[in-house]
Amino acid sequence: MKHFKGLIFMLSIVFILSACSGDSKVAGAEETFKLKYNSAYSPSLQDWQAKSKVTEEFVKLVEERSNGRIEIDVFYSNQLAGQAESLDALAKRTIDFQNISPAAWGDKMPEANFVSIPFWNMNEEHSLYVMRETEIGELFEEALEGHGVKLLSYWTASATGFMSNKPISSVADFKGLTMNLTSSLQANFYKKAGAGVASVPTADYYEALLRGTLDGIQFPFYALDDYKLAEVVDYITTPASVNPAIGVVAISQKTMDKLPEDLQKIIIDTALEMENAGVPGSKKHTEQSFKYAEENGIEIIKMTKESYEEMKELFKETAWEEFAAKNDRTKKMIDLLEVETEKWKKENPEMVEEFEQSLGN
Known part of the structure; x- marks a missing residue:
């Protein structure tokens, strides 16, 4: 009888331990x-x-x-x-x-x-x-x-950047173009640059560029191959707008x-x-995208340092400021960005030089 009670006790302990494991095994x-x-x-x-x-x-x-x-x-x-x-x-x-x-x-x-x-x-x-x-x-x-x-x-x-059927090398080149709108933060930039916008789903970019519903998009360069966009755009602009x-x-x-x-x-x-x-x-992936562009007759437009700084400044006045206005954290993130970027530049002069060499004359 004592052995039987002992067995019952041990089985009870095993049951309790098993139950404690929840949905895991x-x-x-x-x-x-x-x-x-x-x-x-x-x-x-x-x-x-x-x-x-x-x-x-x-x-x-x-x-x-x-x-x-x-x-x-x-x-x-x-x-x-x-x-x-x-x-x-x-x-x-x-x-x-x-x-x-x-x-x-x-x-x-x-x-x-x-x-x-x-x-x-x-x-x-x-x-x-x-x-x-x-x-x-x-x-x-x-x-x-x-x-x-x-x-x-x-x-x-x-890299993500501008792909278009008209060359984009400066802010002035956006005038009269219709660009895809992927974020509300971009809207005022395009407005001030003189461009129109259209919200087109990613899956429809090929058709929209083919038919002229869009003149350009801001999208990963690898889409030239993956989405076959090399068939419907003639130019890509460097440096990339988001890199990477x-x-x-x-x-x-x-x-x-x-x-x-x-x-x-x-x-x-x-x-x-x-x-x-x-x-x-x-x-x-970025290097392969540039190679694919060259092999498929896509012209790679290099912004000059002056054009790059002009475009960046307009984005700062529009997208950066709108992001900063969202709340205290977003404001601090923007306040810190250029300070931290300058620190990084001083510590990485060779990478800064490589970036500047990607600009046109």
Whole structure:
């Protein structure tokens, strides 16, 4: 009888311990966690792409380094949550990870538009310096945390700039053109430059440029090949207006809080490693875009230093000021931007020289 009671007692303890594991599984003495990664993008085509590093390779490494305690299912093209809705989905832990362009969250989180402001960055290294080593990045992360979301990594997505069927080398060249409007922050720039605007979905850019509904767009240069836009534009303008574009990978704070500290560290360390590993791929993507343009008869217009500064100044008077007016954090981000950029320039004269050599005479 005593043996029977002892058996009942031991079974009860096992039952209680099992119940405490919630929706996770138990592998030996350790829990395992099955997480959902929602990406706004399609699967990567080449493993050297920055997008591949922060998606497919990140997932593979986290699973390996956790010895299978973390399993991550990837869902592409916003299968689990739409772009605008994904911020709330993270907060509620409907999804665990999100890979996205921050601008998609701009209506709910004004700070998210920072990385889309034209002429804020000069190259991949400058971009990551601003977001990782200055208070600007801290303010961005603070805003995310206010929505129950933790930043894991930035990824540099190659250059975004003007592509058009008429040459654009200065502010005056926008006069009479119709440009795509991807952000309300651009509207006053185009208005002051004498251009009209049209809101055309990305999927319709080819048709709009072919038919003349649009004369130009501001879009990643790799679209010359990926979207076959080389067939409907004749010019691209350098330097790029956003150089490079920036994506982010974020995790639900609720998910992070649920994980043991050792698994949290694996995720954070791997995300940062993939952020840095993606830089060469971002540069390669831009270089391939320029090569593809030359091979397909696209003229590469180089702005002079004077034209570049003129265009940047007009964007500062319009897009930068409108961003700064959103709230105290956005104002501080803009106030710090040029101060921090000057610090970076002094520490990286060779990169500044390389940038200036990309300008025309």
